[in-house]
Amino acid sequence: MKVAVARVADFPPGERRIVRVGRRSIGVFRVGDRFYALNNHCPHQGGPLCLGKTAAWMTSALPGEFRLSEEDALVKCPWHGWEYELSSGQSYMRPGDAPVRGYGVRVEPGRALDGAATPEPPNGRVPGPYRAETFQVSVEDDYVVVDTSTATRQEGE
Amino acid sequence: MSAPMIDTDVHCAPASFEALFPYLDAYWREYITGGTVRIGPALGGQYPMGAPTTGGAPPATVEALRERVSGFAILTCLSAFDANRNPYYEAALTRAINEWLRERWLDRDDRLRASLTVPTSDPEAAVAEIERAAAHPGFVRVLLPVRSVDTRYGNRRYLPVLQAAADAGLPVALHAWGRVGNAPTATGFTHTYLEDYVANSQVIVQGQLVSLIAEGVFERLPSLQVSLLECGFSWLPALLWRFDKDWRGVWREVPWVKENPSAYVYRHFRLTTEPAHLPRDDRHLAELLEMARASDVLMYASDHPHDHGDGGTRLLAAVSEADRAAILHDNAAAHYGLDV
């Protein structure tokens, strides 16, 4: 099902919209000229993921160094701060963190849960065990449209 | 033929300033005599002479030590821990202690090693002493009191000291107690020795451990090792669970911390077996030892002459032979680079 979210002209970069589609709540984000859509539900403890702040990748080689990438690429759950990549829904944990037990999911660096290769994350961070549901977003006739039938989804449990 | 035991914390102390006078110049001899400066384990209330846990005065000579402690041992002299705030006095005192250790202990018994004592109020002076004396093969670690001055050891102001130790290839050893003046608890002074005993070892050490990791010391100095002496260890699992979890939530405050904090602990920290504050129940004991990863992180110490009860004995009896070998020898040998 395709849902018109807003006119592109009314949806500036850096903003987001939350839309209800049936029983689902979906967050649509604009970063620069790209749009992303995620299910408004954090797989960790069920928080309203898409209400969270967006964030850029951050790296640091040494104490006192804070290197932020230019663009926001992640959304942080407004509860416990778990971070999910907007484009893939993949959660990212700190480097070296073992997958959370109980999910039976082996996560290898550089691979997303569905087996597709993901780019090497900055700061050596490895993917976490959670993945938020994402949806296809397109621009049609000046409208931002989300297609709820194209959910890519894989949760740990 | 099993490897010999390494006793990683044995106390020694000059019986009086007389023993240090050969290593102090005339100005300081007069300063000490004229000012009736005192020295001794009871200073600052650290080890009251009559307290059962103190065990009396530490040995003042090699002969006295060898009547009580045999085998390979690493000496800890705490006599400068409560040095006053005169930074020049502290520098002179710590240098004198190190010279006394070298001449009266290390040069006379090749089964002894020692902790290098350094000033704590002036990081530059500490660096100077490390550079002056650390090359002697008898010094196997740089000694710091677990109570630092005003800020924790991960704070940038201490970085030169930690760097100098790492450059010299020596672990830094944080030992219980330290400079009094400020209260031993966060909120104030205490009325009982039990409170001091717990605060000045097991509580404060946890803040220091957290600081060294949170401040990214091991990112700057990946070769640095840290010994925690006479600070206990049964508190370790609970601390690491909290530390790992808290870090997950606020990691962006310290983005140079790239792994679970507990990973840094297992790689960079070793702890001694005294005091061993253990559950009386044997099953609980086995559980604690598993949670604490005892055979990975512990190094045997008699902590002579201190007496913390039977925990150390129970600990060694409760582990497997292989784990006992790790605790009695292997962990310390690796940590200090000892070929024993």
Place this chain on the structure above:
Amino acid sequence: MIMLVDADIHPAAMPKEIAARLDEPWRTRYEEFGYRVANPPMIYPRLTNGGNRLDAYPEEGLPGGDLDLMRAQLLDEYDVTYGVLIPLQSHGFGAVAPDFGQAMCRALNDWLATEWLDREPRLRSSLAITHESPEAAAEDIARYAGDRRFVQALLPTSGETTFGRAKYWPIYEAAEDVGLPVAFHLGGMENHRGAGWPSFYLEEHVWMGNLEAALAVSLICEGVFERFPRLRVVLVEGGISWMGPLMWALDDGFDKLRADLPHLSRKPSEYLREHIWLTTQPIEEPAEPRHLAWALEHTGMTDHIMFASDYPHWDFDNPRTALRDVPKELRAKFYGENARALYGLEAA
């Protein structure tokens, strides 16, 4: 349906709501000078959304300031049977000049009673007291003793001196007299003697467990429980797993150092088990779940551990998921029975 008692919820009053309940000269004093206590968030900013869940900010006011939002997000959402309010503003009010502080604490208590307890029967509250002015605090504990919706007297973990000290005994005496527990919640004036000042909120947050442990040591060693054998103490938000190791250390030490503790007639662990209650949040999450079960058993205090959410703070524990690693047979106790027994709540 099991009884769910949330032992740690944070309401927050706007300054104008306090001011409206102050008589002169306190009202003008408050409006012109506020209260100047260097509390932890001033020194260690909470990094994440000011320390709260981002979605807990009401349209107007502060997180924890809107009853309807609290109902929606907590009380109704999770079928909470009873919730215990812990108003952290009392930490600041309780540390200022005595009469001024008493006026502000009373204003806060009044706000709690009218805006929360009167309107929502599921709620109970902690009593704001001037902890640094113990005589005035004792007076107010007696004054409010008739309203049993105030289920405990509230203190912070960081005061001007250690809380075992005789200075604070009038509070314990008054609380014991009326059968009210006292609760120590993290906060107060930030102090870092001993281990020294940390640089980061991360360090300060980890240290919170150590603060509660040190507070317990102070209460034991100063003989508070000898002097007040019926006093009950809740240590809030400091964790649990450090309690077993602390008991072992204190008992070993007590064994050797008894001559310095002539005022104690029992082992420290006995005092701890009898007089101390703990709340679960933030629940420890060891990599091996069974380690938590072990640590809980080591405390010997599973009848004294109470679930807490810490709503609306960022690190709050969701009741549905937070206790998943707690052994099943303990969950009903943690979720409600232990709190019901402590606070004398009627069974649902």
